[in-house]
Structures are given as C-alpha cells and as structure tokens.
Amino acid sequence: MDANETEFLALRFESHRSHLRAVAHRMLGSLAEADDAVQEAWFRLGRTDTRQVENLGGWLTTVVGRVCLDILRSRRSRAEEPLEAHARVPAAAGADPEQDTLLADSVGVALLVVLETLSPPERLAFVLHDLFGVSYEEVGTIVGRSPVAARQLASRARRRVRGAEAPGAERDRQARQWQVVDAFLAATRDGDFAALVELLDPDVIARADTGVTSGAAAVAKGATAYGRHARVTRPALVDGLPGIAAFVDDRVERALTFTFVRDRIAVIDIVTAPDLVARLDVRLR
Structure with a gap:
C-alpha cells in the first residue's frame, strides 16, 4: 500500500x-x-x-x-x-x-x-x-x-x-421515546424537515436493504420522501423496540425500529424485504 x-x-x-x-x-x-x-x-x-x-x-x-x-x-x-x-x-x-x-x-x-x-x-x-x-x-x-x-x-x-433500574425509570424512558416516535411520524407525514432534524442525533444512521445513510440532514431528507408511506404507518413495538410499521390490507409492509441516545434517534433500521418483515414481531402500541 x-x-x-x-x-x-x-x-x-x-x-x-x-x-x-x-x-x-x-x-x-x-x-x-x-x-x-x-x-x-x-x-x-x-x-x-x-x-x-x-x-x-x-x-x-x-x-x-x-x-x-x-x-x-x-x-x-x-x-x-x-x-x-x-x-x-x-x-x-x-x-x-x-x-x-x-x-x-x-x-x-x-x-x-x-x-x-x-x-x-x-x-x-x-x-x-x-x-x-x-x-x-x-x-x-x-x-x-x-x-x-x-x-x-x-x-x-x-x-x-x-x-437494576430505579422504580419507574424504564417507564419514564419509554414514555419519552414514544413521544419522539410520535413526533417523528407527525413530522414525516407533514414533510417537516426542520422538525425531523431536531429529533435526530447529529450522527444518526439509517440502515436499509439499499444501503446506509448517515447524518441528521441526509436522514431527515430521506424521511420526508417517506411521507407517502407514513399515511398508513402507525407506532408499534417491533421485536420489542420502539418503532413504526406501515400496513397495507392489514398486513405489515415495512417496519422501522429506533435506537435512542439522550432521547434522540441515533439509529433507524428499515426492514422492507417481505421474508424479513414476515419474521418480525410487530405489536401496535
């Protein structure tokens, strides 16, 4: 070299x-x-x-x-x-x-x-x-x-x-995370780029079958393009993690899970492949 x-x-x-x-x-x-x-x-x-x-x-x-x-x-x-x-x-x-x-x-x-x-x-x-x-x-x-x-x-x-957490700590954390999920979904539906950037960690990573996107601006831009799917998307637990799931004819078509750091979204995993979606445990909130 x-x-x-x-x-x-x-x-x-x-x-x-x-x-x-x-x-x-x-x-x-x-x-x-x-x-x-x-x-x-x-x-x-x-x-x-x-x-x-x-x-x-x-x-x-x-x-x-x-x-x-x-x-x-x-x-x-x-x-x-x-x-x-x-x-x-x-x-x-x-x-x-x-x-x-x-x-x-x-x-x-x-x-x-x-x-x-x-x-x-x-x-x-x-x-x-x-x-x-x-x-x-x-x-x-x-x-x-x-x-x-x-x-x-x-x-x-x-x-x-x-x-090992203090009583109520997990419940409080989950409540804050669901607030972020709701805000993310609302901003995605509205195409609100600025609001999305505020919800994302500056070094956020979005991973999908098609590749990886990093950085709040790039991920927010991609999320605004997701707006057409957001109309049929609802908050859900996906494999035990906070996320959202898009439904078509009462069937999960795609799912996103979120990993948080300091109450901001740090990682987004996007699952769209039908065989992988079928293996997910999706429970509406």
Whole structure:
C-alpha cells in the first residue's frame, strides 16, 4: 500500500473513530481500553485488503466487537474490574469532549456495575443491539452464535439491566421515546424537515436493504420522501423496540425500529424485504 492509499484509508478510518470509540467504551467501561480496542482495529485494517470490504463501518464495528469480547473474557479470567466501575478516569489525550459527554450520559457508573454482572457475550449482544442497533445476525457472527441465540443473549441482558433500574425509570424512558416516535411520524407525514432534524442525533444512521445513510440532514431528507408511506404507518413495538410499521390490507409492509441516545434517534433500521418483515414481531402500541 503506497502513501496515498494509506492516507486515504486513514481518513476513512477517522470518519468512524468516534462511533467505534463509543461502541468500545460502552462494552468495556474504560476509555483507555476503548482507545486500545480502536487502535487494534486500525492495525487490523492495515493488514486487510480493503477491496474486499464492502461496508467499512460495519467491518470495523465487527472487529472492535471481537476485540472487546476478547478483552472482556481475559478480564473475567483474571477476575479484574474495569477501570471505571467505581469512578471515571480522565479522557485520553485528544479525546472529543462532546463524545465524552455522550458516553457519560449513556453509560453511568450504575449501568457499568450492572454490565459487569453479565457474561461477555451477553454484554456484547446488549450493547451492540440495544445501544447501537446492530442486527442479531451481525451480533451472532461476532459471538459465534446463531441470530436466535444472539437475540436470547440480548434479552437476558436487557432483563437484568432493567431490573437494576430505579422504580419507574424504564417507564419514564419509554414514555419519552414514544413521544419522539410520535413526533417523528407527525413530522414525516407533514414533510417537516426542520422538525425531523431536531429529533435526530447529529450522527444518526439509517440502515436499509439499499444501503446506509448517515447524518441528521441526509436522514431527515430521506424521511420526508417517506411521507407517502407514513399515511398508513402507525407506532408499534417491533421485536420489542420502539418503532413504526406501515400496513397495507392489514398486513405489515415495512417496519422501522429506533435506537435512542439522550432521547434522540441515533439509529433507524428499515426492514422492507417481505421474508424479513414476515419474521418480525410487530405489536401496535
């Protein structure tokens, strides 16, 4: 690989660094270890023929997930605790303060303590699926399990995490999320671009069969084009996640699920393939 190719690859990697660091920190509870995991992903990328990688972001997320899984297993075998289980450590040099604020909001000390009680595969399944919207198929690939087994891992982890929350905390969070879902659906129906941008995380990702769209402006633009479907769309629980489902002749035609960060939509998964839609558990709110 010549200097120009290395520079281009480094630029592509840097565009994913914040996301990868967030994934690693949520799984490891340590900014230092998270940075190590991200750096290891860079080393592995340098040893890979990227011409064979169709989705660089997904490939890097998978690599970071596997590195974190190895770290968690090693930590457990040595009966170690994460550096930040009881107190946060200073951010690494060059860290993004805004990203650190996001990490602090979404992974408090209490949650880190609960996550430490989970097995490494449970922790990884919960973090990747519930916090980042990674599909069970992808999670299963990382942990070496079937998609059904990955779903069960995340479900067990979810029950333990929710069981540790203060009374009413889950109910209050769900109420806020449903308010966002209702506002998203209303803005989509009205084609209100500005309102949609306000509901989305600046780094939101929308994933569909046709590809991935990132950034609040681009996703909002795509959502306004969805308006013709929004007329037959209703709020629904989709595989246990807040979302919306479009119905045609009382049959689900497509479904969207949302993953939230700080009460904004951070990930949108769009399912349109009939065989995949048929496997969804859709329950109207």
